[in-house]
């Protein structure tokens with residue numbers, strides 16, 4: 001099997017979780033890196049042995065030796081770079097969110113179908129071993145019809161600053177940054193039902209809480225707390241055409257006692273929890289059972305999930321397979337996220 005030559009575009013905070021598994025994968029080679037910040041690109045190239053360094057992604061995608069790219073840039077460039085890479089004949093793994101708007105998402109989808117190349121959306125939560133284990137239970141009908149899901153991704157003081165809090169580059173705040181993970185995870189576990197309507201609220205009450213001391217936070221590579229025009233928190237009720245519903249709330253800033261991650265789903269034969277810890281709930285012989293699956297970790301395994309996301313991408317490229325998180329799913333999630341913002345802005349339920 002030929003080695004897949006990879007170009008990683010954007011060498012900031014998350015790129016390490018792409019570069020490391022690519023460099024450890026026997027079927028891949030970190031061939032080139034690119035960042036607007038040349039020093040940062042050079043450091044990544046030195047750390048992972050990349051032969052070429054670019055500061056302009058257009059030059060990287062024009063490099064005929066590159067087979068596929070990972071896009072780890074600010075959200076505002078995801079669509080533009082994906083389309084350019086696809087048009088240049090490269091396969092694409094793009095970080096979540098697919099982009100900022102439904103319009104951009106549809107343009108990416110069109111480029112995928114025209115180019116015949118594959119695009120995998122970095123919905124990394126799907127690739128966690130526990131998520132895959134639970135998906136198998138769901139596929140085998142263990143939970144019956146999953147009709148309700150509840151997801152929470154609460155940071156009390158977790159605005160990463162820099163581009164994350166600049167709406168023109170991020171497309172929004174915690175909803176599009178971290179809400180995307182848990183909304184996608186629930187939707188995927190529910191069997192990707194068609195969305196019917198969305199009702200949401202956003203709040204900007206506390207700002208970025210940059211004044212808080214004695215607690216550390218995830219930060220953009222170019223941290224800057226001055227600009228913040230994204231929401232502090234968002235909540236939504238998402239209704240699906242099959243009658244199922246999903247309730248979600250997410251925050252960068254909230255007077256919450258602690259950070260909290262909750263992902264729980266309920267079916268007519270059983271329920272399950274993914275966050276904070278995996279658990280299966282069912283009944284047998286007139287008794288309720290809370291079952292603790294025996295896996296390496298009861299919680300989300302960040303590095304393992306990235307390793308399996310990257311291994312899946314290489315496998316799809318080498319064997320011409322459809323990815324587990326295709327562009328169509330990126331488009332559907334974009335519709336939900338944009339509808340939450342629209343509903344919050346208009347104060348009305350949005351029908352899709």
Ligand SMILES: NC(=O)c1ccc[n+]([C@@H]2O[C@H](COP(=O)([O-])OP(=O)(O)OC[C@H]3O[C@@H](n4cnc5c(N)ncnc54)[C@H](O)[C@@H]3O)[C@@H](O)[C@H]2O)c1
Pocket residue numbers: 009010011012013014015034035036037040055057071072073074075077095096097122124162163177219220221222
């Ligand atoms: N899957 C996850 O769990 C996860 C976690 C964090 C971030 N992310 C996503 O990864 C992406 C990057 O986030 P980050 O935390 O690494 O941000 P970051 O600010 O730390 O790094 C982004 C890098 O991209 C570079 N860049 C921006 N635009 C560019 C362009 N047009 N060409 C070349 N380089 C460009 C910047 O100079 C910077 O070095 C975002 O889309 C974010 O949503 C995903």
